[in-house]
Amino acid sequence: MTKIILTGANGFVGSRLFSQLEHHPKFQVVGLCRRVPQGVSGSTLHAVGDLQQADLSTFLTGVDVFIHSAARAHIMRDEVADPLAEYHRVNVEGTLSLARQAVAAGVKRFIFISSIGVNGNINTRPFIADDQPNPAEPYAQSKWEAEQCLTQLAAETGMELVIIRPPLVYGPFAPGNFGSLVRWIEKGVPLPLGAIHNKRTLVGIDNLTDLIIRCIDHPAAANQVFLAGDGEDLSTTQLLRSVAKAMGRPSRLIPVPAVVLQLGATVLGKKAVAQRLLGSLQVDISKTRHLLDWTPPVSVDEGLKRCFSISKD
Structure with a gap:
């Protein structure tokens, strides 16, 4: 049985993915989030506070695949003094910290949920995975920087990396x-x-989670960038x-x-x-x-x- 760690397990995408993995006969999942929602109980969903400072060594023993869906996403009315710096702290530095812990624990594959914004936010022809990145907003820029850091770490350590860039997700x-x-x-x-x-x-939540699950153990997914869509x-x-x-x-x-x-x-x-x-x-x-x-x-x-x-x- 494949053991999986999932961050952002109480988020919009993460909660749906967590539910599907919990009931999947091939997988054993441990969900991590900042805080467990009120009324939710169970031994596979854990609150770890700020992921950027969390020590996950307790949870990483025997883990095969790390799915990182937690992120600082688009915030319409941002109240922090320096939004760009905060995106970098959470989405770049935090992601790299988690990936390094995954490497140290012997995790075989790291799946990073990125954003189509890495490609850009408008086009005259459909984006493909191998297009030159052109992020236009701080969120997308932080995702692109995280992708680059993860790619370098994977090359240095041999941990397999899968990057998925979804467009707008509905559900x-x-x-x-x-x-x-x-x-x-x-x-x-x-x-x-x-x-x-x-x-x-666009990509429906069920299509996106189905794609993520396909990437957990598919041999051809290793060290690839995939675009998602309906x-x-x-x-x-x-x-x-x-x-x-x-x-x-x-x-x-x-x-x-x-x-x-x-x-x-x-x-x-x-x-x-x-x-x-x-x-x-x-x-x-x-x-x-x-x-x-x-x-x-x-x-x-x-x-x-x-x-x-x-x-x-």
């Missing part, structure tokens, strides 16, 4: 941009996004309509030309918001499919249905 109770989109539709607010013809790749690209207009349909609500979209929205966003100082809604960000998962013999098991329509069927339970 039940998803935070961030997807959660904001859901709240707009719930409120029934008319949105001027009925004529957007961009293309964006294999179906949607425009912002299509996404809003699909989400509304899955929720059983009207989409209330007004067809305003993208160029008008872009101009208005520039005047209001909201260029970054407009870029996420109007720009394209496509991901080519051909390498992931072929090297791992992997196909996303859940369609976008089914993934969106699961978001709200679970929410209603």
